[in-house]
Amino acid sequence: MVKHGAIRLVYIVLQYIIGVLLFIVIGSLPVLLRDLTYDFEGYFTKIRELSVKIFTLSDLTYNGKHDMISAVMGRFFYSMKTLGTAFFAALILAFLLSYLIVLFFGKKKDYILSFIEIIRAVPDVLWMFLLQVFVIWIYKSFGMKLVQTVSLGSDNQAVLLPLISLSLPIFLFLTQIIVLKIFEELDKQYIIFAKSKGLTPIYMLNMHVIRNISQDLLGHFKTIIWMMLSTLVMVEYVFNMDGLMLFNIKNLSVELFVFTCILFFTPFFILYRLLDVRRDPR
Amino acid sequence: MKTLLKRKKFIFGASFLIIMVTLSLLNTVLNDGKIRQVLLVYNEDGSLQKAPPYPPFDVFLFGSDMYGYDMLHTVIEGAKYSIGIVLIVAFFRMLFSIMLSYFLFRVPERVFKVIKAISEPLSFFPQTLIAYFLLRTVVMYTIEGFHHPLWVRVVYEFIILILVALPALTVQLIEQKRRIWKEEFIESAITLGGSKRHIYFKHVLPQLYEEWVLMFGQQFLQVLTLLVHLGVMLILFGGTILGDGDPPTSVTHEWSGLIGLNKRFMLTYEWIVYVPILFFTLTALSVAMINKALSDWFKHKDMIRKSK
Structure with a gap:
């Protein structure tokens, strides 16, 4: 042993x-x-x-003279914080939406799923540009600044928009998988047994289905991280966030x-x- | 095949792509690749009425850029490059990884574990970043001009864009083939004395080619996204020309270049950026629709086969 x-x-x-x-x-x-x-x-x-x-x-140095570790660590944690927050936000929202679909729109799931699959193809950069322009358009027409669109110095950090654009692709991907897996699971024998026992759908989802699909979801974890890392590069570039990826592009x-x-x-x-x-x- | 052609998603996606590429090619053949340009618009009495950039729905349907070139026309001229590049890269990615996986998929379990262990860290290279690093020194224009002729730059860029995705894709394909290889009918085929090559081409390939078609579509989308990323970061296909003081310009009218170059107009003349982005998105959506229609069609075929 x-x-x-x-x-x-x-x-x-x-x-x-x-x-x-x-x-x-x-x-x-x-x-x-x-x-x-x-x-x-x-x-x-x-x-x-x-x-x-x-x-x-x-x-370890960059540019041949500055010490790297002190410069890198703070930015690394900042990037990881952004990544983690976006991931958990996407996960929670994806679960909420899939429950909504499973519980209330079960009959229309084919349309919803194919819509999600197609909309997922939109390049992530587009979401970022659209969000920026939307906020600016509101500012121009109503004179009210909702959120910071681009980070300018440490006082004016963009927070919300980067998070949204980082989590949106993951959110769609996760929703698609979760809904598919839940419906796959609902076809199985034990669900019929559970139904005949008189368990409520919510109880069944929480206690049985989610536990059974969690393994499959973990299998997609690597893909999700890979997707997020390449989106993170663009998010930091477009929103001028002082993270590790942008630091790489600059130096x-x-x-x-x-x-x-x-x-x-x-x-x-x-x-x-x-x-x-x-x-x-x- | 007929049932596929009747699917709305397929018709929409395919016709968009075909129309774009045909128009783009026609523009080169018939119009010598020129782009409509209106420099200044005068009133009847000869005084200046308008100057570029024209907003959409004014002089041109989609507006014009800073020099009075029609945006729609520019985008159409660029379509053959963008769609062509993405098609070529996605095709060769699939081809090479299919070939590699053919040689690698029957290795012993132990060796396969090593291959997987090696490919795992590779997924931590952000694709955009490594492509940016590798391409930057080659495609950028310096004071002495480009260091390499156009074809070298183009071939180099193709190689990098293909290589970036090969390890992950190959491992995915190997896993697929190993899954099929474990099926019962393969075992019976081996017992009946089919050679490895015979089994591969007669039994494994027919199981897989549908999945490959769908994977090709996914690769298409991935390459498209990578191309936009690089375009935003000013790595333009075929080379970025950096004049002194002047804004950088692209060699072709390729779409990702249009986005990257005109990003600085995003707040003032937003249509200059949004027209290429719009067409990028439409292309991505078309491919996704074709893919969805295909996967539905394959499932449908499978159902018919099983019910017979």
Whole structure:
């Protein structure tokens, strides 16, 4: 038992180290391909240099002179806070909407689902531009400023619009999956049994269906994180938020980029492994 | 096939795409790729009445840009590039990952676990960011002009856009094939003595090609989104021309470029940005509709087959 756990731990640590090395190898590619010069020598030097720096966590700089860690950490937590808030907001809203659909619009679910699926194709940038223009239009025509549209300095931070535009794609995606899974689950035998026992639909959903579909939802967690990370880049760019992604775009540096990826990777890696252990607690 | 052509969603989506591309090609063939331009509008007595940019519904239906070019015409001229680029990238993404997964899908479970473990961290590269980093030095215009001819830049951009998605897509395809490979009828086919290649082409492929068609549609949408992202960040397809002092301009009239370049007019002359965005959205919606119609059609076919 203990031995098995130890082997598993070693395997996980190994996987993490491979992941970090992969980030270094791929993240350094801009050095190799800079202006298509195929600078192999510089590339391998960079990989070696970066590996030493990252595994010892020392001498990390951007622009060659400023110390990175102090500049990066605050922005990283800011980005993660935005990401987390948007995720949970999307999750809660998606559950509310799916309950609404399941309980009251069960007959129309095919139309609603295909509408969601089609509307999901709209590029996320469009939502951001539309939201900005909507707020500005209200300001122009009614003279009232609802929310900040673009972050300008630390006093005027845009909060609501970035959150909405970050969570909207996820919200649609989650709603679609949850509704589909719930209806799949409602076709099963035990639901008929539960119904004949006289349980209320709400009770059935909360106690049985949600528990049974939660595994499937966790399976989509990786896709959701992947979608959110690429939207986050655009959200920070469009709303000028002082997060880690925008910091990357402003200070183009291989070291910073690799370190950023590792920073985002680490918490989710731990989370995934914990989920794996929970699913398969051997 | 007839039942597919009768679906409203399919008709709408397909006709929008076909009309856009045809008009765009015709513009090149018949009109030499020129775009309608009205420089200034004078009154009858010769005094100046209007100057560009014209708002929508005035001189042109969709307004004009800063130099009096018709926005609708510009967008149509750009359509073949945008839709073409996205089609090519999505097609090659599918082709390469199908080929890769063909060679990789029968590896032992242990090796597959390693492949999965390696591909997991890759999903933490924000696609937009890595593409931005890799493309920036190559497609940007410098004081001495572009360092590389147009075709090098275009091929390079294609390669990057394709490579960015390959690992995740390949793993997804491998998982699909392994799922099919575990089915009972494959086992009986092996027992009956079918060779691996025979089984692959006769039994596995027919199960999968429908899913591939749908995946192609999803890839199309993903590439489209990536292209808009890059456009907003001023990485334009074929190269960004940065003059000194002048605003950056694009080599083609490709849509993502139009969005990125005109973003600064968003508050003053908003239609210059919104017309390309509108067409981008319409393209995305058309593809999503085609995809939805196809998946409904496949399900319908499946039902008919089972009820026979």
